[in-house]
Amino acid sequence: MDYKLRVEDFEGPLDLLLFLISEKKINIIEVSISEITEQYINHIKKWQSMDLEIASDFIVMASRLLEMKSKLILPIDSDEENQEDLHKKFLSNLIYYKIFKVCSVYIGEKVNHLNNFYKDPEYIPEIMDAGDEEVYINSIELELKFLRLLKLRELEDKHWSKPIEVPLERFSVQEKIDYISKKLENQKYLRFSELFTDKPCQEEVVTSLLALLELYKVNEIIINQENNFGEIQVFKKDI
């Protein structure tokens, strides 16, 4: 029998994948990535008129599948472990999604049908002016509020596994642009290597290059390189 599946019939890309797998009546583990990728893409191609937001989720999954598929085909040894991780993560993702779907049916039965309870109407709390006025609060309430704060703190601590390094931005593209423009006022041309301090770090080189590209884009400089890997020369554009 021929029937049409619409995008609305699925909760998301994982749902569609599970459906495609279940049609084959095989194990999730046994799924052939290249086969499923092809079917998946054929399927979403039919949904040309998808809502853009929904579509993006499906397309992200398609690119994930294609990445896995291409890595399976390419014999790159150094990347083997990475590829295996990707595959494993994908499989466990699918299996967990299958479990959570069952779980959501259970929760849905409970929440949607069985346990509706109703209470007294809610009173709209008086809006208090949070000025310097004295606050009346009894000790129990204070304790409860304090305990709640402690609990929050504890939760945050739990996730504080290791400190995170946020690199300091020592060079900005704008600074480099200004620097280059200023230098070009006095010199006919500049060599790329002149753009840095004596011992440039990677960050400085990258920032300088970005500044050059930006200046080139706004049509203020001309860039010249005589031969491959040769010195890059930067000229001010004559107006």
Place this chain on the structure above:
Amino acid sequence: MLDYNKKYAIEAILFVAGEEIHLKKIAQGVNLSVEDAKKLINELSEEYDESKRGYEILRANDYYQLASRKWYADIIVEVFENKRRGVLSQSALEILSIVAYRQPITRVLIDEYRGVNSSGTIQRLVDQNLIEVVGRLEVPGRPNLYGTTNQFLKSLGIPSLDELPSFDLFKETADLTDEEKEFLNQKKE
């Protein structure tokens, strides 16, 4: 022997509170220890259940609330039509399940479990007071961590998260093949 008047004093407190109220506040109100207050609340609750009263006592962690008995929900809905609560969508239920079993959890991880962007539905669940922000993850951007609320427990009819059915139970109902189960076990190690 505990004082019976105090039991009905508790009833009065619960009635006036309308919403959930912490056990400590109840105990303080009737000048009893927390344990004794709890005993009286349980007695009261049994009394209601035995006589099939129109209301019952709900518990969520250390909070108690007097509410109309769930059996009568249909009748209540008919009388107060505007109080009908919307039925949750499939995506809302998926998110609710993931938060229930993986809390505290960030939005990004919820998205990963579902393979779809969940931010809109998460916000609706927060508005419905079924999940809430319980903290922030200390990584750059400090994303919100979501957990379930007391409202969620009461809607589900369980007094605490410990009484959620174990996650393994769903592994059984999900009809996983042996290979699939083994795969999940391997991954844990």
